[in-house]
Amino acid sequence: MFLPAVVLGALVLACLVSLGTGAADLGLADLFSGSDDSSRILLVSRVPRTLAAVLAGSGVAVAGSVMQMSMHNRFVSPTTAGTSQFALVGLLAVALLAPATSVMGKMLVASACAVAGSGLLLRLLHLLPARRTPADVTVPLIGLMLGGVVEAGTTFVAWRYDLLQSLGSWTAGDLSRVLAGRYELLWVVAALALALYLAADHLTVAGLGEDAATGLGLSYRLVVDLAVAAAVMTAVSVVVVGTLPFLGLVVPNAASRICGDNLRRALPVVAAGGALLTVVCDVVGRLVHYPYEISVTVIMGVVGAGAFIVIILRGVDRA
Structure with missing residues (x-):
């Protein structure tokens, strides 16, 4: 209980700093002043951005944790499994075929493409030898190659139809465009994360493998299908804020080293840790070149790449 409380306390502090950081001169004392200008800035920009x-x-951190458990590999994440790239395919298809589609429609199409991409990766993994270790790099390599091919094709189509700028805005995680009325779909992510937490015990047992889970009386295929929620969570995040690199890889690995493989105990730490890392990177991006901003993707890419190198060098010793 001590670790979740520490992470949650750090998250609350980071959120307060986020509310008081920006181009507009609004300190922490102004957050509770009740003035019209302060209230407008808070309600229209700062609070939606922080939320x-x-x-x-x-959501992305929880999605990464569930994907790692369902695929029995610690190097799997929404970005290394091609899930984010397939979600971008859905966004590009909507931009080409039905540009007037609502945000909800974009979310549905992106989610369908992300689920299809995850299913394709699972089909490819079935062609590999059944016995794989959690530290096997073959799985993420296949995911990266699949995602690279899809991303290359998406970039070509976007270039052909003069949509490269739109594709770049979808790829880069940019919270500066988040305002009231443009982030509410992310509550779907919160609902799915709660559903996965309620099924955490089943997911933990499924992580033991199909034979062990079946021997314990668990419908392995049904539980693994819950990982579809991870693809949907990733797609919704891409639609609203863009791609968040390394988040679904680094945070679950760090949490598993501290909390073990029990998802019931690890998921709250994963969720709070993912939120904390995103808020901190967003605040750093606003302060590095103040009053201008650096995309959260850039900051998170630097931090996540360093953490990923550490994970690779130390290895994953859990079977």
Whole structure:
């Protein structure tokens, strides 16, 4: 209980700093002043932006943890499994075929493409030898190659139809565009994360493998299908805030080293840790070149890449 409380306390502090940081001169004392200008800035920009960072960060981290458990590999994440790239395919298809589609429609199409991409990756993994270790790099390599091919094709089509700028805005995680009325879909991510937490015990047993889970009386295929929620969570985050690199890889690995493989105990730490990392990276991006902003993707890419190198060098010793 001590670790979740520490992470949650750090998250609350980071959120307060986020509310008081920005181009507009609004200190922490102004947050509770009740003035019209302060209230407008808070309600229209700062609060939605902070909530978007919390919801998207926690959702992508939880999605990464569930994907790692269902695929029995510690190097799997929404970005290394091609899930984010397939979600971008859905966004590009909507931009080409039905540009007037609502945000909800974009979310549905992106989610369908992300689920299809995850299913394709699972089909490819079935062609590999059945016995794989959690530290096997073959699985993420296949995911990266699949995602690279899809991303290359998406970039070509976007270039052909003069949509490269739109594709770049979808790829880069940019919270500066988040305002009231443009982030509420992320509550779907929160609902799915709660559903996965309620099924955490089943997911933990499924992580033991099909034979062990079946021997314990668990419908392995049904539980693994819950991982579809991870693809949907990733797609919604991409639609609203863009891609968040390394988040779904680094945070679950760090949490598993501290909390073990029991998802019931680890998921709250994963969710809070993902939210904390996203909020901190967003605040750093606003302060590095103040009053201008650096995309949260850039900051998170630097931090996540360093953490990923550490994970690779130390290895994953859990079977």
